[in-house]
Amino acid sequence: MSAQNLERLLLSRHALVIGAPSTPLDEALLSALGTPTHHVHSARQLGAALAEQAAADAVAIVFDASLVNPSVVEALVAQQCRGVVWVCAEPIDERVLQAARPGRLRFLGPRTAGFWHRNGLAAGAFAGELVQTPSRGIALIAQSGSIASAAIDWAAGRRIGFSWAVTTGAEDDADVADFLDVAALDPSTRGVILQLGSIRGGRKFMSAARACARVKPVVVLQSRASSEEGRTTADPVRSAAFARAGLVESETLDGVFDALSALARIPARSQTRVLALGNGAGVCALGLDAVLRYGLTPSSCSDESLAYVQTQAPRARRLDRALDLGPTEPQALARICQRLLDDDSIDYLLLVHSPSVDSPHEPCVAALRDAHLDPRLVTVWLGLKTASTARTQSVEAGLSTFVTAGQAARALRYRWLHGRTRELLMQTPPTRAQSARDRNAAHRIVAAAIAAGHVQLDGETAQRFVACYGMRASSAAGAGDAFDLELCRHPELGEHLTITAVGGVLRSTTARGFAPLDVLLARRMIEDMQLTLDGAQLGALATRLHGALLNLSDIALEHPSVRTLRVRCTISAEMPAPVYGDATVDLDPVSQDERRRLVLAPYPEVLSRTLTTRDERRYHMRAVRPEDEPALIQLLERMRPEDVRLRFFATIRRFSHEMVARMTQVDYDRELVLVTEPEGMPGALCSVAQLILDPYGEAGEFSILVEHAHAGRGLGRMLMEELLAHGRRCALTLIYGDILRQNTPMLTLAEHLGFEFRPHEDPDCRRVELALPPRDEAAPVDRRHRWVWSRSGS
Known part of the structure; x- marks a missing residue:
């Protein structure tokens, strides 16, 4: 969480150029600045420029690394330089980075092609096209300057503008995760195009990606291929991570462009019922084939x-899930499209038009433009000579247009995938039944093996280990559907789980996931294998198989020394439960740091404890879980209306799933939500306390709600003290909250705890702030919640 000062860098308006450009790309970046700059070519000139305050409120652009040393950086910090764009190829010296840290001066690069911001500086080799294109609220974040240039050129040709664009290069400091945080907070950004070839810090990337994807669509292209089973493919583990984070992945560069059009022009719908129509049966068949090929739902009017x-086009006829209009007058075509867009059974119209003698493209484009139709109309103008002009006119008119029906259908699928991904991320998992596992015995087995110097558990010991998690090996597996369950380590993304169908009537297919899993996520992994089973068969299989995935997830969370694990699971109708074959377990005697090993923050079990109030009432306090949503809704809806108003600043009669899901499905790296239950009443929530960390990992905003029947016992104070303790562990410098003036108990508590009162823009509200003292260097920092300044980004 390190967006600190990066928005300030992007919004800079002046530049201090250090060194001479050495490549045509450098020259293009320099010429794009288009603003008065200080340009220095030697250490002497640089010293004089710094003495004249040339870096004040400016961004430094470095073409010559030899001119920058720690003393220069300290001078840049003193002059409140907005950031450093390290264009040159040489890595940034660690001493230079160290000198920048006290002032939080941020570096972009090395090997960056620069950046561009609509309200700031044009400091990118690709900036020329961006200036002339109206913004569509899309941010472009790329590691590769060449791919960024291609995307910008393509978008400019279709009149799709970016709100800002940045290339991160080799990422010695600022990386794609930092700029995802910037995009998430930027009100001018409605969607994000992300290109990456490597992931610098898996945990940090996943946290930022999840935060951004929750509030706006993110389409990602991974440009570094991997080799799997003898063929080159996109890294499947990365793809699984993107899906878990809520990103929509494009497999190709032109697919990114389709996604860009979809995000910029096509509105989201909860369904994708598409009616293909055209001026001939053949082009209708092209449209319908594209709809089916990309998994959309054909519709009929x-x-x-x-x-x-038929009153507008007498030769119109309904085909099998398509509509052939035949020759149609342009104005009639516009009226037909308007009527079909008003049909409740149709979400999108896919118009595929052939340039026939009696129906040329250009008059049709003009009629559609003048009708100002709903942007759910997607057009395809076939051909080349006249189609090129029609496409240009369509783009200028703001119509969504594509070269082929396949590209149009793919764009609609990307738009739908984003909505579906968000919906899946917000689903509430059912409560998981407690499995019979013996953690202590499992830990003893691993500890004994490591103490004996073993890097692998032998066959019998491995079987005893997995049996501690309910996976009991048996040689009498018999016939059935077999699955290999594996726990592996990825160089960027750490521990991941795979499940592969390897026998029985199932074709070989694999799905991947990351711990921690819940019931829904485990079932989704099974669905992602796309087994050739009907719904009932798949449901029955998932019911018997998902427990094995949950057990594997537990092993990943609880055993940092387990490097790889493999066990075969067989399921058949004759067996009441899955049967497991021999297991293999490889150990790593040197345990990895949790942030490198687990890309998703595990449940903070360590925060669970019993609280005793001053009247000797006992409460169980713990971090919230996603499955707590129903209990939290019950708590909120039985609260007194006045208590609800004091907490949410509004009278709320009904709490929606989406609203409460945001309080229960949290990223523990960025947010802490504590709940309490009266002793002996599990699931009966009676209070909730929340601390949300800012994107810089420096400040946190608190809120506390205690049910009236449990108020007045000191429970709120104990929860606040827990939040403050958590803030100190995270090395926060400030904790603050906004409190209504009528909320006397909360204001009194804040005063007793030493909070300072600040004015608020709302006269009915008070802001309270508590500065936390600098951390004692001997005290531990909870690095799950704090980005570490290092080249690894861990």
């Missing part, structure tokens, strides 16, 4: 709509 269409 109602009888009433068809009757209206």
Whole structure:
């Protein structure tokens, strides 16, 4: 969480150029600045420029690394330089980075092609096209300057503008995760295009990606291929991580462009019922084939709509899930599209038009433009000579247009995937039944093996180990559907789980996931294998198999010394439960840091404890879980209306799933939500306390709600003290909150705890702030919640 000062860098308006450009790309970046700059070519000139305050409120652009040393950086910090763009190829010296840290001066690069911001400086080799293109609220974050240039050129040709664009290069400091945080907070950004070839810090990337994808669509292209089973493919572990974070992945560069059009022009719908229509049966077949190929739902217009269409186009006819209009006058075509867009059974129209003698492209484009139709209309103008002009006119008119029906359908799929991904991320998992596992015995087995110098558990010991998690080996597996369950380590993303169908009637297919898993995520992994089973068969299989994945997830969370694990699971109708074959377990005597090993923050079990109030009432306090949503809704809806108003600053009668899911499905790296239950009443929540960390990992905003029947016992104070203790562990410098003036108990508590009162823009509200003292260097820092300044980004 290190977006600190990067927005300030992007919004800079002046530049201090250090050194001479050495490549055409450098020259392009320099010429794009288009603003008065200080340009120095020697150490002497640089010293004089710094003495004249040339870096004040400016960004430094470095073409010559030899001119920058710790003393220069200290001078840049003293002059409040907005950031450093390290264009040259040489790595940034660690001493230079160290000198920048006290002032939080941020570096972009090395090997960056620069950046561009609509309200700031044009400091990118690709900036020329961006200036002329109206913004569509899209941010472009790329590691590769060449791919960024291609995306910008393509977008400019279709009149799709970016709000800002940045290339991160080799990422010695600022990386793609930092700029995802910037995009998440930027009100001018509605969507993000992300290109990456490597992931610098898996945990940091996943945290930023999840935070951004929750509030706006993110389309990602991974440009570094991996080799799997003798063929080159996108890294499947990365793809699984993108899906878990809520990103929509494109497999190709032109797919990114389709996604860009979808994000910029096409509105989201909860369904993708698409009606393909055209001016001939053949082009209708092209449209329908594209709809089916990309997994969209073919639609058909109602009888009433068809009757209206036939009044405008007498030769129109309904085909199998498509609509052939035949030759149609341009104005009639516009009226038909308007009527079909009003049909409740149709989400999107896919118009595929052929340039026939009786129906040329250009008059149709003009009629659609003048009708100002809903942007759910997607157009395809076939051909080349006249189609090129029609596409240009469509782009200028703001119509969504594509070269082929396949590209149009792919764009609609990307738009749908984003909505589906967000919906899946917000689903509430059911409570997991407690499995019979013996953690202590499992830990003893691993500890004994490591103490004996073993790097692998032998066959019998491995079987005893997995049996501690309910996976009991048996040689009598018999016939059935077999699956290999594996726990592996990825160089960027750490521990990941795989499940592969390897026998029985199932074709070989693999799905991947990351710990921690819940019931829904485990079932989703099974669905992602795309087994050739009907819904009932798949449901029955998932019911018997998901427990094995949850057990594997537990092993990943609880045993940092387990490097790889493999066990075969067989399921058949004759067996009441899965049967497991021999297991293999490889050990790593040197345990990895948790942040490198687990890309998702595990549940903070360490925070669970019993609280005793001053009247001797006992409460169980713990971090919230996603499955707590129903209990939290019950708590909120039985609260007194006045208590709800004091907490949420509004009278809320009904709490929606989406609202409460944001309080229960949290990233423990960025947010802490504590709940309490009266002793002996598990699931009966009676209070909730929240601390949300800012994107810089420096400040946290608190809120506390205690049910009236449990108020007045000191429970709120104990929860606040827990939040403050957590803030200190995270090395926060400030904790603050906004409190209504009528909330006397909360204001009194803040005063007793030493909070200072600040004015608030709302006269009915008070802001309270508590500065936390600098951390004692001997005290531990909870690095799950704090980004570490290092080249690894861990």
